[in-house]
Amino acid sequence: MSEDGEFLDRLRAVARRHFGAAARVTPLDRPSMGASNDTLVFAVREAVGEQHLVLRQESYTGAGKPYISPAAQYRLLGIAERHGIPAPKPVFELQESDGLGQGFAMTFVAGETLPRRIVRDPALAEARPKLAHHCGEALARLHAVDPAEAEFLAELDDSRDPLAAQRQRLDTFDEAHPVLELGLRWLELRRPQQPQRCLLHGDFRNGNIIVGPEGLRAVLDWECAHLGDRHEDLAWICLRSWRFGGFDLPVGGFAEQAPFFAAYRDAGGAEIDTQAIRYWQIFGFVRWAVLNVMQGYGHAVEGRRSPVFAACGRNVAMMEYDLLMTLEGSYD
Incomplete structure (x- = not known):
């Protein structure tokens, strides 16, 4: 995944579907490469303010895959939220028509991960x-x-x-x-x-x-x-x-x-x-x-x-x- 023009156009379209036609998207950071998902931190600016989100896209599809689907991960974030387990909150799932593969967006949580x-x-x-x-x-x-x-x-x-x-x-x-x-x-x-x-x-x-x-x-x-x-x-x-x-x-x-x-x-x-x-x-x-x-x-x-x-x-x-x-x- 790269932040080329086509990718950003597609991400902006997704953001506008969820947050309104005035929503603007700015890529902020790409954390170190994970084993199963690509990750992008991005900002969504609306009329009422700005929020930071994290886009997770499936990246591993090889032999012996041990990872659950992004759709299942998204459901688990909902379970965590309902039961008071500290985790990012689910925001939206990607659709096939978005042209961005399988994935979802969740809230950004600041802090140390290293x-x-x-x-x-x-x-x-x-x-x-x-x-x-x-x-x-x-x-x-x-x-x-x-x-x-x-x-x-x-x-x-x-x-x-x-x-x-x-x-x-x-x-x-x-x-x-x-x-x-x-x-x-x-x-x-x-x-x-x-x-x-x-x-x-x-x-x-x-x-x-x-x-x-x-x-x-x-x-x-x-x-x-x-x-x-x-x-x-x-x-x-x-x-x-x-x-x-x-x-x-x-x-x-x-x-x-x-x-x-x-x-x-x-x-x-x-x-x-x-x-x-x-x-x-x-x-x-x-x-x-x-x-x-x-x-x-x-x-x-x-x-x-x-x-x-x-x-x-x-x-x-x-x-x-x-x-x-x-x-x-x-x-x-």
């Missing part, structure tokens, strides 16, 4: 102690949503059998990864009993949140949402991959697990099984590695040429190392 700044920036020093509480509360609210509201996610591979979904994706890319085979085997032999399913964000972590001096402002990037075991969400944010140098603080590099889990329970979340957390952490390393195999495959085979995606292919070895160290017990 993980290392969230972990280290002195300006956020007062926010970091609050994040464990805010994140635990947000997940408790999400997991309390009646799964019937998100029944449109029920037939996703990750909703039906998340472990089989990782196996299927890895086989799609036809690469030899003995460490991931070991991880998949470990998980298969220790499958937990079928839990009560709830709505999961699927990628709740440092890097997908917006933070201000007062704490958590919004949860971003809902494209991996599905139904499943709540421990999957709770364990994902604790992966070593999301600590960004703060390795002694397992929750996103900014908090211990105890206050995070306590906040989750205090906000209505069910009791947490520490053995289930370990299982889903092992699962998380396998899943994160498979996603990076996918991005490297896209760069090397499918024509999605990008240094970022090439680096993802290289980074698989780092995740495999973390997986082995965690299985051994050397890493928490």
